[in-house]
Amino acid sequence: MPSIPLTTPTARYDIVIGSGLLRTLFPRLCKLSNGKPFRPFIVTSPEIWELWSKSILASFPEPPTVLFLPSGEAHKRLASVEALAQQLATAGADRDSLLLALGGGVIGDITGFLAAIYMRGIPYVQLPSTLLAQVDSSIGGKTGVNLVAGKNLIGSFHHPLAVFADTDLLGTLPSAELRSGLQESVKAAIIRNPRLFRYLEQNSQAVLAGDADALTRVVAASVRVKADVVSQDELESGLRMILNFGHTIGHAIESATKYKQLLHGQAVGWGSIAAAHLSLSRGAITQNEFDRMVNLILLYGPLPAFTAKAAKLVELTGSDKKKRSGRRAFVLTTGIGSTEVVYDVTDAELLAATESMLARMQQVTSKPSARSRKK
Amino acid sequence: MPSIPLTTPTARYDIVIGSGLLRTLFPRLCKLSNGKPFRPFIVTSPEIWELWSKSILASFPEPPTVLFLPSGEAHKRLASVEALAQQLATAGADRDSLLLALGGGVIGDITGFLAAIYMRGIPYVQLPSTLLAQVDSSIGGKTGVNLVAGKNLIGSFHHPLAVFADTDLLGTLPSAELRSGLQESVKAAIIRNPRLFRYLEQNSQAVLAGDADALTRVVAASVRVKADVVSQDELESGLRMILNFGHTIGHAIESATKYKQLLHGQAVGWGSIAAAHLSLSRGAITQNEFDRMVNLILLYGPLPAFTAKAAKLVELTGSDKKKRSGRRAFVLTTGIGSTEVVYDVTDAELLAATESMLARMQQVTSKPSARSRKK
Structure with missing residues (x-):
């Protein structure tokens, strides 16, 4: 065990x-x-x-x-x-x-x-x-x-x-809750564990079917990422911030939808897509890495659609706890399994990335029943 | 400074x-x-x-x-x-x-x-x-x-x-509040600072008149006692408990009088007298040490009288936070400037000490205006 x-x-x-x-x-x-x-x-x-x-x-x-x-x-x-x-x-x-x-x-x-x-x-x-x-x-x-x-x-x-x-x-657990939780595992894979990333790519059927061995493996690998990061930075003065990958826009989405439309993991899924867009636009990841990330996030969907203006979402990031004296910390992905925390992300960049994410949402049109509690 | x-x-x-x-x-x-x-x-x-x-x-x-x-x-x-x-x-x-x-x-x-x-x-x-x-x-x-x-x-x-x-x-500060605060200085002196004890004995006029130099000296010495104890035991796992001298019965008095009749220091004053009685009855202090302690506490009074049965006060000590799994920690004085934390104080001992304190209260009959805010 x-x-x-x-x-x-x-x-x-x-x-x-x-x-x-x-x-x-x-x-x-x-x-x-x-x-x-x-x-x-x-x-x-x-x-x-x-x-x-x-x-x-x-x-x-x-x-x-x-x-x-x-x-x-x-x-x-x-x-x-x-x-x-x-x-x-x-x-x-x-x-x-x-x-x-x-x-x-x-x-x-x-x-x-x-x-x-x-x-x-x-x-x-x-x-x-x-x-x-x-x-x-x-x-x-x-x-x-x-x-x-x-x-x-x-x-x-x-x-x-x-x-x-x-x-x-x-x-x-209802299927939507399982899938929502898996978005945090996908996040863990993106920020720090390429092996977990590949495992999630290759074993989605077993994982999504709730296979005990597959789930134990995913939970353990995800926990290891978090425990390892927290062990190195308990009080979130540095490294621990990388756990917030996808959460800047994710929190804004939850706030804009009054925490009623999306499960936390679903909002983080969309937020991770926005963060991947921003990382791509800065040249921090390749197009291929970007595609694999977005595909994996959507593989553990469906992520339900929601209605919010990009500008509103960016505005809502302003109250994020991670801002220190006006500087916004933002977690970029710099490849599958690696990240960088930067402080120079402009509102314009964040807006562009959010708009790209919203455009992607239009493409993938998720079913309205996505948050249904039925399995 | x-x-x-x-x-x-x-x-x-x-x-x-x-x-x-x-x-x-x-x-x-x-x-x-x-x-x-x-x-x-x-x-x-x-x-x-x-x-x-x-x-x-x-x-x-x-x-x-x-x-x-x-x-x-x-x-x-x-x-x-x-x-x-x-x-x-x-x-x-x-x-x-x-x-x-x-x-x-x-x-x-x-x-x-x-x-x-x-x-x-x-x-x-x-x-x-x-x-x-x-x-x-x-x-x-x-x-x-x-x-x-x-x-x-x-x-x-x-x-x-x-x-x-x-x-x-x-x-x-109103005089009663000043005097109430001084009871914590008296406590500090009893548990850990014989020099402060003598200073309080010999300079009560200057201290009670609010003389700036005398007060600074008393505050600094009292702070030193507390800072020294906390530095050695931040989380109250051992030594820090000695700061609760007089507080077992003191808290019970505050609770019995619904926190309305006595200022905190006044309740601690009476509680310290009870603790001194218990220490005397165990032979932990001499009669002379006991007399000096009680005299010093009353010198920085008057401590207002209150009505409560000894048995009720003992009962109220049962909810004291300092009890751990049913064992009551009690701080004895073992001389001017020294203490011991014991865990074997019986209800009967506590009752006898509380009754002795209440008898003393009858003797010293404090004025009803003791909590008056006037100087």
Whole structure:
């Protein structure tokens, strides 16, 4: 079973990927806590608990306290964190408690942040239930919630004690969510792993069919990219920015469509196409590399169409957190598996790349049912 | 001007104590930021701003944005943090912004926490305006807010870039607040500084009259105790617990009186008397040491009387954050300037010590006007 270490100046933990992790959770937690007593609290949604409680409870000598969060980005707010904290306090949770985040990105981000600030920090473990959470959001210690003014504007760096990515959970995912998560794997391949890129090119059928071995391999390779980058730059002062490839325009698309039309990975897919256009126009990649990238992104589509003006999207990049004192950091691809962060991308360049991406969208006309939850 | 360094594995900064610091703030901030551009935001209360805006604005080339918080513990909640964060985002604050916490403990704790979680952490500077904040709460990186379930249950460790404790600010403090703050200095003396203990014994007139030199000396010595302890144990895993001398019963008193009857330092004063009783009953201190401690605490009173049963106070210590998996940490004094943290204090011992403290309270019958804001 792949176990990938993540090491930073302040934390050291493993991301374990495989089947049957939930069913053997309690002994794994005991090992993590080195025999010290701990009191587990599970944070999850009613839907996920309904599906997986039996597997989880099987390994626990007594059932842990379960705290519920409603699903969805709308609940990723300080009010949810406060309500959970109040429940923890009422249940007598202290610094020897252990939070278990069982869910997708929203639950992981909220629970991680709750763990970061409850009694100034208690430990937690990530149990990501979606592909997106397994390959991206559960790893790296970024936690937080949204403000009305913008996404993830409130948060902390707080690493989990471990991430257990149980690939059994992926079996119940709607196809669109699986494909959305795979866009982050495609991104990982573009920025840092040519081998994963080729694997994704050559094995799309098995991967998209949810073949267990193929998925485990893709998840593990994607996790390795992220863990490797975060290990080298925990606080996003440099290298970690490359993980935002495709996210400058991707975030703008999510904002322009009010986070309702596209899944995160779908927006990142379009954003990656825009970033590839910009890289091509600068001569940073060849036409052949560009074509392979765009083809791979679309292979893991369909990416649903949306309506937004290029100028509006560029305007929306202005509030990106990655801007520092007015300078916009932009991640270029400089070949399959390599990147460069630049600070001199002009609005005109970004506009041209966004327009090229929108023109491509017209060509590929995706089906309106693309975000359908049916498999 | 005394400048006391605080060094932890993750931070290194100075606590500067003296007159005229606010008037020379801007050049001091420029020095802190090493010439890098920064955008200052002041968080304060309307009352404090009314008194000190002129001094502060004098040194700024252009006026900084000012965000207001209403005064008082009731506003130390996540809702205040969210409202301030929203204002920061709307004003375009990014990671190169710098928050300035101008106020007492509540403003310092909220602003520090806001800085800890806005965009996952931005820098801030403490400008404590009360004696309590100057000698205690502004130092050490503990930040946070209250839950309905209890005080400071939500928070972060986030150190400021610097603390500028301008002693001019103490001139406008009501006498009761000055005396309340001095209880933390008495505590610092009891746990770690026999010289400060003697100075407080021998110079109470000058200190209580607000003599600038005497106050600077007391603030600097108290800060040194705290900075020294925090430097050795940033995250309160061991030594830092000694700073909670008097706080086990002190917090219980505040809770029993709903945080409305006593100032924090006054509750700590009574709590310190209870802790001294417990230490005496264990033979950890001599009768003479006990008498000197209680006399010094009362010298910096009056401590107002309150009504609470000893059993209730002991019960209220049960929710103390410092309990770990059911074990109560208790800080004993083992002589003037020395302490020991023990884990075997029984409820019966705590009850007896609390009853002795309450009996002492009957003897010293403080005036009902003790919390009056008049000088």
